[in-house]
Amino acid sequence: AQSVTQLGSHVSVSEGALVLLRCNYSSSVPPYLFWYVQYPNQGLQLLLKYTSAATLVKGINGFEAEFKKSETSFHLTKPSAHMSDAAEYFCAVSDILTGGGNKLTFGTGTQLKVEL
Amino acid sequence: KAGVTQTPRYLIKTRGQQVTLSCSPISGHRSVSWYQQTPGQGLQFLFEYFSETQRNKGNFPGRFSGRQFSNSRSEMNVSTLELGDSALYLCASSRTADHTGELFFGEGSRLTVL
Numbered sequence: 001a002q003s004v005t006q007l008g009s010h011v012s013v014s015e016g017a018l019v020l021l022r023c024n025y026s027s028s029v030p031p032y033l034f035w036y037v038q039y040p041n042q043g044l045q046l047l048l049k050y051t052s053a054a055t056l057v058k059g060i061n062g063f064e065a066e067f068k069k070s071e072t073s074f075h076l077t078k079p080s081a082h083m084s085d086a087a088e089y090f091c092a093v094s095d096i097l098t099g100g101g102n103k104l105t106f107g108t109g110t111q112l113k114v115e116l
Numbered sequence: 117k118a119g120v121t122q123t124p125r126y127l128i129k130t131r132g133q134q135v136t137l138s139c140s141p142i143s144g145h146r147s148v149s150w151y152q153q154t155p156g157q158g159l160q161f162l163f164e165y166f167s168e169t170q171r172n173k174g175n176f177p178g179r180f181s182g183r184q185f186s187n188s189r190s191e192m193n194v195s196t197l198e199l200g201d202s203a204l205y206l207c208a209s210s211r212t213a214d215h216t217g218e219l220f221f222g223e224g225s226r227l228t229v230l
Contacts, residue, residue, distance in 0.1 A: 032216055043120070043206055043221035051216055090159065094216065101171040102147050102210050102217060106159040 002027040002093040004074075006107035014115050019063075019078040021110045023091030026072065032094040033074045034104065035065055039087045047089075050074060061085070086114045118142065120222035122207050128228045134195040137225045141188050141209030148190040149219060150182060153204040162205075165190055166213040194227075202229045 007022040025031050032051050036044040048059025055067045065076045076089060091107040121140040129135050141148050150162040161174040165184035182192040188209075194201055204226050208219035 034218065036221075041223070043223045044208075044219075045221070046218050049218055101164050101166065101213060102149055102208075102219060103161050103164060103172050103174075104149075104151075104159075104219060105161070108158050 002031055002095050002105055004033075004091045004093050004105065004107040006091050006110050008110055009108065010111045010113065012113040012115060013081045015083055016080050019076070019081045019085065019112065021076040021089050021091075021112065023065075023074045023076065023107060024072050025074060025091075025093050027093060029096060033065075033067065034092045034094070035059065035063070035074075035076050036090045036092060036106075037087050038090065038109075044090065047076070081112075081114045083114050083116070086112055088112070120207055120209050120220055122205075122222035122225050124225060125223065126226045126228075128230060129197050130230050131197055131199060133197050134193060135197060135227060136191055136193045137205055137207075137227075139190045139192075139207030139209075139222060141190070141207075142211075142220055145209035145211050145220070146188050147210040147213045147217070148184055148188065149208045149210070150190070150192050151206045151208065152176075153206055153224070154202070159206075162192065171213065197229045199229050202227060 003026045005024045034049045035047040048057045050067045058064045092104040095103040123138045147166045149164040164172045168184045179195045184190045204224045206224045208221045210217040
């Protein structure tokens with residue numbers, strides 16, 4: 001079964017600094033990978049997704065992620081953090097199920113704090 | 117375009133009771149999935165429905181059940197509530213029923229079991 005591991009449950013950066021949130025995946029087949037963001041008391045919003053079309057994926061709000069097969073990684077980055085980026089970020093992999101269907105396996109999440 | 121709507125947003129129940137949560141997907145989306153989110157276990161897949169059929173089920177006891185109606189709206193039910201069922205229950209819809217599609221999440225129903 002596919003799985004993802006997020007390194008660092010809490011990350012703190014200064015406003016304007018680089019944001020780097022780490023995600024490693026485990027999959028026996030080419031994975032479909034996603035980054036979601038969750039603001040307090042809200043559901044999850046898709047930031048970006050990798051579906052094998054391009055290794056560098058650009059998402060909303062200035063975020064991007066690079067798929068590196070050799071490192072089994074899909075780290076999320078943003079060049080300059082903004083206070084509004086403070087939220088919890090989840091990496092997820094789509095399970096390929098016999099018979100089809102949607103099922104995401106999520107990492108444990110990384111809480112991003114942005115300080116002045 | 118309206119998003120995924122979940123009702124109720126907040127509810128409090130006592131042990132042994134049952135609860136029904138509702139989810140209205142985005143118009144045109146036929147796949148509805150449910151996830152449980154807790155601080156200890158994180159986000160866990162409950163089940164997925166497509167065209168009124170349960171396609172996949174997570175590793176939850178039989179007290180957790182769901183259904184989908186012909187208009188794609190879905191409900192999930194938890195019977196004989198336990199304290200550990202306190203969680204945020206998230207519903208997500210998708211236009212496709214394959215693993216490549218993105219999920220659109222509602223804001224969730226926060227269940228507290230006393």
